[in-house]
Amino acid sequence: MRIEENKSLKLYNSFGCNEISRYFAAVKSVDALLEAIAWSKEKIIPYYILGAGSNILFTKPFEGLVIKIEIVGxxxxxxxxxxxxxxxxxxxxxxxxxxxxxxxxxxxxxxxxxxxxxxxxxxxxxxxxxxxxxxxxxxxxxxxxxxxxxxxxxxxxxxxxxxxxxxxxxxxxxxxxxxxxxxxxKQPQLRTEYGSIKETLREKGIKNPSLVAISNAIIQIRSSKLPDPKVLGNAGSFFKNPTLTTIDFEKLKTLFPQMIAYPISDDLYKIAAGWLIENCGWKGIRKGKVGCYEKQTLVLVNYDNASGNEILDFSEEIIQSVLKKFEIRLEREVIVL
Ligand SMILES: Cc1cc2nc3c(=O)[nH]c(=O)nc-3n(C[C@H](O)[C@H](O)[C@H](O)COP(=O)(O)OP(=O)(O)OC[C@H]3O[C@@H](n4cnc5c(N)ncnc54)[C@H](O)[C@@H]3O)c2cc1C
Missing domain, CATH: 3.30.465.10 (Uridine Diphospho-n-acetylenolpyruvylglucosamine Reductase; domain 3)
Structure with a gap:
């Protein structure tokens, strides 16, 4: 196991935030992982497990050991x-x-x-x-x-x-x-009901889709809607879709009849966080180096080397404006460190 010191995490998180980890190790086996944990315990420093960093917002230097999991097979x-x-x-x-x-x-x-x-x-x-x-x-x-x-x-x-x-x-x-x-x-039940999968397959003239056809359709839809983190730093949906009781949902629906929501059980509704944010006027809005992606408001993007804190502050402004207008507190899906 090789331990690197003062390692920039810029290439290890999809937001591209340039925070430093005091120590960094990539582990390719369970033994190496145990060794890395033992090393950090011996030094009495914290450790943090990292995958590909596509759901993390680093907002400060990490004074411990980042362990990147590279166990494959x-x-x-x-x-x-x-x-x-x-x-x-x-x-x-x-x-x-x-x-x-x-x-x-x-x-x-x-x-x-x-x-x-x-x-x-x-x-x-x-x-x-x-x-x-x-x-x-x-x-x-x-x-x-x-x-x-x-x-x-x-x-x-x-x-x-x-x-x-x-x-x-x-x-x-x-x-x-x-x-x-x-x-x-081996004989899977194909799921084409959601989003625009059916429409995309129809446009391609595919009546009996294979697994490959479904995957290709989804890749096409995702690529047209979501920013590529290699081009524009982001972590996909920044917020979770909030859940409301049916009673609260119906009250809100009378005030905002266009609200997008769907039932998830007899007494709960899931509200589209993207709709809430868009209806607070955030669609395509950019403030300094951070913004809401124009094609998908739920995705916050790092336009120009923003720090994690700039992205965090921007997300807090969104949370406050949604709270003010809809009395719903959005929860971040992305993990803030
Ligand atoms: C463009 C884009 C689109 C996305 N679309 C979706 C989507 O459609 N649906 C969706 O659900 N998510 C989506 N995401 C979010 C992200 O892809 C997922 O959350 C993904 O599972 C994160 O994997 P990761 O390896 O990058 O995890 P990381 O970001 O590295 O880590 C995420 C969390 O998991 C922990 N962790 C990672 N690996 C381990 C491990 N081996 N053991 C213990 N803890 C671990 C980390 O400590 C951290 O707390 C999207 C992200 C981007 C950038």
Whole structure:
């Protein structure tokens, strides 16, 4: 394990914020990860686990050890007539894994194509897109429990998955994920209802889409709507979609009949955070080096080497204006450090 000192994190977060970590190590095995943790404990400094940095906003220097997870490998552990069982290293690139499964004809995660980040981070906020959440295909998650320093495997239920959250997000930094086990389908039920997937397939003249066709359609839709972090720093949706009780939702709907929302249970509605922000006048607004992306208001972008604090301040202004107009406090999806 090689420890680097005073390492700029600019290339290690999709916002491109130039904060410094006192120490930095990339680990390619579970042993190296344990070694890195032991090293930081011995030095009595904190450590922080990093995947691809696509859901993090660094706002200050980190006076400890950043451990970048680079444990890779996709292993087929079992197979039945209808299912495939895979064990995947936490450091595998998520989209690479999705593409690998699609090529093999294994379905279940094709709607999650092109989400940046690593496989190991996917259970943490239970990544989701186009009507699918990763929890639907996860069999178990293996991690190091930092309280005992021992490996531990959680079955799907024990992961406590919910909308953009899980046990791993709740127990912030306690479990260091080393591998994720997936169950994929050989004859998958394709999901084309959400967003403009159907429309995109129709435009291409595709009536009976394959996994590849769905993935390509999603890549096309995402690329047209979302900024590429390599060109314009961002971390995807900056805020979560807030949840309201049906009673509160109906009250608000009488005041704002155009409000975009959908029911998630008998007594709860999810409100489109992008709609709330847009209706406070933020669409395409830029202040200094930071702004709301013109094609997707929910995405905050770093136009010109903004610091994490500039982005944080901008996000706070949005939170306050939504609170004032709708009495809803937006919660950040992005992790602020
Ligand atoms: C352009 C863009 C589009 C996006 N679209 C979506 C979308 O459609 N849906 C969606 O859900 N998300 C989306 N995201 C957010 C992001 O891609 C996901 O949250 C992704 O899972 C983050 O992976 P990462 O490896 O970059 O994690 P990081 O940003 O590196 O880390 C995120 C958190 O997980 C922790 N962590 C990372 N790896 C481990 C590990 N192995 N063990 C323990 N803790 C770990 C970190 O400490 C941190 O707290 C988007 C981001 C961008 C930039």
């Amino acid at each position: 996709i292993l087929k552990t079992n197979e039945t007539a209808s299912e495939v069982f895979l064990n995947v290293g936490a450091g595998e690139n998520w989209h690479h894994f999705v593409s690998y499964c699609i090529q093999k004809g294994w379905g279940g995660i094709e709607n999650l194509s092109l989400i940046p980040g690593t496989v190991g981070a996917s259970p943490i906020q239970n990544i989701g897109a186009y009507g699918v959440e990763v929890q639907e295909t996860i069999e178990s998650v293996t991690a190091i429990d930092t309280q005992s320093n021992q490996p531990i495997t959680f079955n799907n239920l024990a992961c406590k998955f919910s909308y953009r959250s899980s046990l791993f997000k709740e127990e912030n930094n306690r479990y260091l994920i080393t591998a994720v086990a997936f169950i994929l389908k």
